[in-house]
Amino acid sequence: MTDMLQKAAKIADEVLLPAASEVDRYGRIPGSHFDRLAEDGFYGLVAPPEFGGLGVEFPDFLELVEILASACLTTTFTWLQHHGVVMGLAMTPNSALRAQYLGRAASGELRGGSAFSGAIPVPPHVRATRSGEGWTINGQVPFVSGWGLVDVLHVSALDEQCGDVVSGLIEAKPGDGIAAVHPLSLVAAQASNTVRLEFRDLHLPDEMVTTRANRDEYIAGLARGSRVDGSLALGLLRRAVALLESAGQLAIAEAVRARAAQVRTKFDAAMAFPADLPVTRAACSELAQQACTAYLVAVGGAGLVSTHDAQRLTRESLFTLVVAGRPDVRTALLGLLERRARCGDHAVAGGFA
Numbered sequence: 001m002t003d004m005l006q007k008a009a010k011i012a013d014e015v016l017l018p019a020a021s022e023v024d025r026y027g028r029i030p031g032s033h034f035d036r037l038a039e040d041g042f043y044g045l046v047a048p049p050e051f052g053g054l055g056v057e058f059p060d061f062l063e064l065v066e067i068l069a070s071a072c073l074t075t076t077f078t079w080l081q082h083h084g085v086v087m088g089l090a091m092t093p094n095s096a097l098r099a100q101y102l103g104r105a106a107s108g109e110l111r112g113g114s115a116f117s118g119a120i121p122v123p124p125h126v127r128a129t130r131s132g133e134g135w136t137i138n139g140q141v142p143f144v145s146g147w148g149l150v151d152v153l154h155v156s157a158l159d160e161q162c163g164d165v166v167s168g169l170i171e172a173k174p175g176d177g178i179a180a181v182h183p184l185s186l187v188a189a190q191a192s193n194t195v196r197l198e199f200r201d202l203h204l205p206d207e208m209v210t211t212r213a214n215r216d217e218y219i220a221g222l223a224r225g226s227r228v229d230g231s232l233a234l235g236l237l238r239r240a241v242a243l244l245e246s247a248g249q250l251a252i253a254e255a256v257r258a259r260a261a262q263v264r265t266k267f268d269a270a271m272a273f274p275a276d277l278p279v280t281r282a283a284c285s286e287l288a289q290q291a292c293t294a295y296l297v298a299v300g301g302a303g304l305v306s307t308h309d310a311q312r313l314t315r316e317s318l319f320t321l322v323v324a325g326r327p328d329v330r331t332a333l334l335g336l337l338e339r340r341a342r343c344g345d346h347a348v349a350g351g352f353a
């Protein structure tokens with residue numbers, strides 16, 4: 001694992017960080033970023049060793065995500081979607097599908113994205129209907145990142161008749177049931193190539209199905225994802241601390257570092273108590289937003305110039321406030337913000353102090 005931490009730090013310092021500003025401004029991630037991540041084994045982090053993966057432990061995975069996110073949030077977020085494909089293939093009872101795809105996904109030869117968010121809302125945005133030896137999928141996934149950068153998508157849809165969420169692999173290209181692709185213009189992470197996808201009678205044959213789970217089980221399974229998404233905000237916090245230090249704001253930097261460490265510890269503890277996850281996730285994103293704002297204030301007007309890291313980080317902190325949001329995270333965040341508005345920092349545990 002030390003080896004992977006060193007590799008992550010090297011990629012972060014030498015590849016991702018120097019390009020982060022341009023990635024943001026030009027809305028494009030160089031293909032060489034993803035190639036380097038693949039060469040160094042980062043596409044197979046969670047894949048089992050028998051399929052060429054590294055099978056890293058969850059806490060190690062989180063640290064690696066945090067290191068990469070501290071250098072380029074956009075690249076890290078886009079690459080992160082791939083692990084939905086790897087996990088789907090690693091856990092599927094469909095051994096033929098696993099044998100066909102998992103090795104290639106672990107090496108990064110095959111790159112993937114996720115399209116699960118349309119299955120969750122009530123009523124669902126994406127529905128599956130049993131037809132012949134497979135499923136017909138219809139509806140819209142509001143956000144799919146990595147479009148044009150990935151080969152396959154791990155798509156999920158709800159069968160309202162039986163209450164199961166069906167997931168499987170599809171090719172990430174227009175046609176064959178992907179009726180329309182609507183590019184989204186984002187204020188942060190534009191280079192993630194996030195689109196809204198419209199499925200019309202997309203056929204998902206049984207041989208491409210990874211999992212079928214009751215909706216409640218499916219949602220419970222997303223809890224780990226909330227911790228992973230928290231690592232994006234923790235990565236931003238690392239960068240904000242470093243930049244605050246370089247701007248001479250040592251007291252604020254130290255306060256943020258200490259508070260981030262507390263939040264990380266709480267977050268890890270919350271894995272055993274999923275009910276605590278939303279509030280911890282909320283505290284983490286709120287702290288990232290405060291820290292990035294503090295850096296912008298520290299550098300002053302220069303920080304608003306479009307090439308400056310300060311304005312980028314501040315926009316990226318807004319991204320971590322809402323991306324991969326869930327109703328309970330939103331409620332926790334709004335509660336935190338309301339308490340702060342009512343009582344000031346004294347009454348809010350989420351502040352620097």
Ligand SMILES: Cc1cc2nc3c(=O)[nH]c(=O)nc-3n(C[C@H](O)[C@H](O)[C@H](O)COP(=O)(O)OP(=O)(O)OC[C@H]3O[C@@H](n4cnc5c(N)ncnc54)[C@H](O)[C@@H]3O)c2cc1C
Nearest residue numbers: 114115116117120121122143144145194323324325326327
């Ligand atoms: C820039 C960006 C990129 C994204 N990329 C991807 C991607 O690549 N793949 C992908 O699949 N998703 C992606 N998402 C979607 C993300 O995973 C969340 O689904 C989305 O951010 C939900 O937040 P929201 O505030 O838009 O909607 P919300 O209003 O929070 O949720 C939408 C609906 O879903 C319901 N809902 C959401 N979560 C739950 C839950 N756990 N239990 C019950 N009901 C729930 C809500 O009630 C609501 O009706 C992306 C989102 C953004 C903003």
